Each structure stands twice: as structure tokens, then as C-alpha cells.
Amino acid sequence: MKVPWIEEASKASKETKVLVGVSGGLDSMALLHLLCESGFRKVIVCHLNHGLRGRDSGGDARFVKRAGEVLGFEVEAGKIDLLKRIEETGESLETAGRKARHQFFGSCGREHRCSRILLAHHADDQAETVLWNLMRGSLGCRGMRETTQLAMDGKAMRVVRPFLGTRKSELADWMEERGLRWREDASNAVSDVVRNCLRNEALPLLAEISKRDVIPNLVRAAETDEEWRGLLDWAVAGADVIDPQGRLHTAAMRKLPDVLKRGVFAEYLRGIGISKIDRNLLDRCAGLLDIGNAASLNLPGGGRLRRRSGRIFSEQF
Numbered sequence: 632m633k634v635p636w637i638e639e640a641s642k643a644s645k646e647t648k649v650l651v652g653v654s655g656g657l658d659s660m661a662l663l664h665l666l667c668e669s670g671f672r673k674v675i676v677c678h679l680n681h682g683l684r685g686r687d688s689g690g691d692a693r694f695v696k697r698a699g700e701v702l703g704f705e706v707e708a709g710k711i712d713l714l715k716r717i718e719e720t721g722e723s724l725e726t727a728g729r730k731a732r733h734q735f736f737g738s739c740g741r742e743h744r745c746s747r748i749l750l751a752h753h754a755d756d757q758a759e760t761v762l763w764n765l766m767r768g769s770l771g772c773r774g775m776r777e778t779t780q781l782a783m784d785g786k787a788m789r790v791v792r793p794f795l796g797t798r799k800s801e802l803a804d805w806m807e808e809r810g811l812r813w814r815e816d817a818s819n820a821v822s823d824v825v826r827n828c829l830r831n832e833a834l835p836l837l838a839e840i841s842k843r844d845v846i847p848n849l850v851r852a853a854e855t856d857e858e859w860r861g862l863l864d865w866a867v868a869g870a871d872v873i874d875p876q877g878r879l880h881t882a883a884m885r886k887l888p889d890v891l892k893r894g895v896f897a898e899y900l901r902g903i904g905i906s907k908i909d910r911n912l913l914d915r916c917a918g919l920l921d922i923g924n925a926a927s928l929n930l931p932g933g934g935r936l937r938r939r940s941g942r943i944f945s946e947q948f
Contacts, residue, residue: 737784
């Protein structure tokens, strides 16, 4: 199984320390074993027990710990009562799980002085992400990036997803050829959360309607979208619309094409920690450039954008 990122990284340095998020499932166990087979030595296995499946969750944790130790890797194991967190915060299951994992990974990063973590999202996951983002009204066919920077529990982490171009079936074949084991999560077959509905119902239905495997097309759409985003990022960087205080210059912004206006606002919002950015929000941000409209706009999660004295900037309530 050829995975370009792993091949290149192994040539550069097999002694580079990396964290790896491992649930015990097929994809993360394939990543763990492939790293070992490729000669990586300084791997820290990071497993967070969400406490959602009773004894099965404990079994996952023991399985991952044993596998890591057999391969000669350090293992960091954490545990959280995710249902209690959801009750306290009102977050969705998916959001609460993601935030809990990020906090755990950030803590592991500080403990081991490592700022790079590998995650095992594969091409089938990418297709689900593209479809879900389209349904939510995102800009274009946005998917996950192979490499990106994320703040995890206050620590800047470089997140790498080497399997984004690899199908889940390919991972299964590779593991079975070697007689390697993984843990099955029975909850993946239950269509009670968005991801599972997309995986178990929407994607098979789309394949039936189109009479073809739609996952490669969705993955290619994400790759094309990423190429165009690179061009947009380059144009945004050269737009010269930010003043020395980090505010947006309204007169300069008004001269930009609409697509660049949205691009600048998207980059600005990401810079102030706004994660839920869709076309509707960006259009409303662009509306601030019209002096006939309201001079402020509430943002998701608190805070707002304000237009004053020829500038647009963020502030807290």
C-alpha cells in the first residue's frame, strides 16, 4: 500500500517524533501498523476512551495499549465521560467528541513536546465530509486537508491525514493480508448521527441513483476545490486590505470582486477563531461594506463584527 506522505516522511527521518490518534478501529490500526512497517520509531499512541460503549470502550483501550506496546511505541491513554460533557455543555455528540479529542491531543503534545499528530481519516471519510459540508451550505466542495494547523487545548498542532487518498476497502485488504486485527465499533452501523446516516444511507443511495461509485468523484471535487482555494488564498494575501491594527479597510474592500471579499472575510473570521463559516455568514459580512446597512453583525459563538470610521473589526459584547 503506497501512501505518499508516509513514504516521503520515512525517507526524511524515521526518528521524527509523531503522535498518532488511535481508536482501535480499522483505519487507525492500519495507520499504526503502516508506520511501524515503514520504520518509524518515535511514535506516541494516543487513545481517548469516550466512555460511550461500556465494557466495549474499556476493551478498545486495552486493545490499543497492548498493540502499541507490542510494536514498541509509547502509549498515552485518557478517559472522559462524554455524555456528562454533553449534558453540561449542550454540545452535539460529534462536536463534544471532537473537542474532547483535541484537548487530549493537545495535552499529549505538550507532555511529549511534539506538535505533529497523524489521524487516519480516509477517502470514504473525505466523501462524507464533502457531502455534509455541501448540505450545511459551505463554500464549494470543501473537504479535509492532508496537512493543516489546528489549536488543540491551546497548543498549535500540525495535523496530518496521510490516508485521505486511500479507500477504506484498501485498508481492510492490507490488514487482512497481514493477519492484523482491529476492533469493530457496532455504533458505526446505527444511523442515529449525521455521519452514520451519510455513510450507511445517503452515499449508497447516491451510488444506486448514479449507478457508479460516487466516493472517488467527491474526493476529486475536494481536491479541485483545494486547488482553487490555494489560488484564492494567494489573491487574498495580495489584496492589501488589512491596516496595521489588524482591521479591514472598508474602502479597499469595496474595490474587490465579490469572491475576494468573501475570501478576505473567511480568512479574517478564521483568524479570530470562528469555525462555523458558510456562504450565508460571508454574504452578511460583505453586507457590512454597504453604509446603508447595519454597522454590526453578531458572530457564531459570541462576539460581533463592527464597522466604524472606515474600518471593520471584531469585538466582544
